[in-house]
Amino acid sequence: MSYKGKFRVWRGDSEGGELKDYEVEVNEGEVVLDVIHRLQATQAPDLAVRWNCKAGKCGSCSAEVNGMPKLMCMCRMNTFAEDEVVTVTPMRTFPVMRDLVTDVSYNYTKAREIPAFKPPADVKPGEYRMQQVDVERSQEFRKCIECFLCQNTCHVIRDHEENKESFSGPRFLMRIAELDMHPLDAADRQNEAQEQHGLGFCNITKCCTEVCPEHIKITDNALIPMKERVVDRKYDPLVWLGNKIRRRPA
Ligand code: SF4
Numbered sequence: 001m002s003y004k005g006k007f008r009v010w011r012g013d014s015e016g017g018e019l020k021d022y023e024v025e026v027n028e029g030e031v032v033l034d035v036i037h038r039l040q041a042t043q044a045p046d047l048a049v050r051w052n053c054k055a056g057k058c059g060s061c062s063a064e065v066n067g068m069p070k071l072m073c074m075c076r077m078n079t080f081a082e083d084e085v086v087t088v089t090p091m092r093t094f095p096v097m098r099d100l101v102t103d104v105s106y107n108y109t110k111a112r113e114i115p116a117f118k119p120p121a122d123v124k125p126g127e128y129r130m131q132q133v134d135v136e137r138s139q140e141f142r143k144c145i146e147c148f149l150c151q152n153t154c155h156v157i158r159d160h161e162e163n164k165e166s167f168s169g170p171r172f173l174m175r176i177a178e179l180d181m182h183p184l185d186a187a188d189r190q191n192e193a194q195e196q197h198g199l200g201f202c203n204i205t206k207c208c209t210e211v212c213p214e215h216i217k218i219t220d221n222a223l224i225p226m227k228e229r230v231v232d233r234k235y236d237p238l239v240w241l242g243n244k245i246r247r248r249p250a
């Protein structure tokens with residue numbers, strides 16, 4: 001069964017733009033991305049949209065559907081009433097390139113700022129050993145498809161361009177937490193998370209967790225434990241004493 005769906009799609013570029021209304025055929029079983037493709041094929045051949053897998057795995061088709069951050073290929077049309085206007089806009093946190101395509105390079109910059117996994121110098125590759133429980137802890141974080149919907153949703157940067165320099169966002173704080181929880185990682189991740197990546201900006205609202213299409217418990221399993229690790233280190237009297245002793249002149 002098909003019907004004519006009402007769509008409002010943001011059209012424009014970095015200079016500005018507007019919402020345009022369209023009526024597009026919708027068929028049973030379709031998702032928002034199917035309809036956007038039909039719109040492109042039949043009425044708006046110059047409509048820019050980024051996508052790759054159409055299976056919720058590449059993380060490219062992120063946008064906002066009726067104001068909610070979504071993967072367009074996973075957003076089913078039968079979740080809307082047939083007479084409902086479906087509004088599709090680009091992610092708000094990143095600069096628009098054209099139509100539904102945003103420039104997400106902020107995320108790649110932040111990713112590059114995180115030093116790679118640093119195994120102990122005296123353990124050779126092939127000799128790394130770790131407990132299954134430690135493997136499982138980071139497994140959840142490895143499900144990330146880098147759709148950046150969590151980054152788009154986080155209020156610290158969503159309307160605050162000025163915070164982008166000092167805050168890396170939930171996806172990358174989660175990456176730091178993953179490395180910090182790795183029993184063989186020898187880098188100082190806690191100080192780095194707090195000082196260079198703005199962990200203190202996060203006030204654990206969990207909005208990032210709510211929009212994650214992989215259902216990763218970003219706040220509960222990565223951000224809160226990371227905050228606890230930072231606090232433990234700062235206020236643990238033994239750690240405090242150790243730092244004092246080390247700082248004494250020889
Ligand atoms: S929990 Fe922290 S990182 Fe996640 S949306 Fe809230 S402030 Fe941002």
Ligand code: SF4
Nearest residue numbers: 144145147148150212
């Ligand atoms: S943590 Fe979830 S929402 Fe964030 S980039 Fe990864 S998959 Fe997307």
Ligand code: FES
Nearest residue numbers: 053054059061073
């Ligand atoms: S097209 Fe790959 S996640 Fe949507």
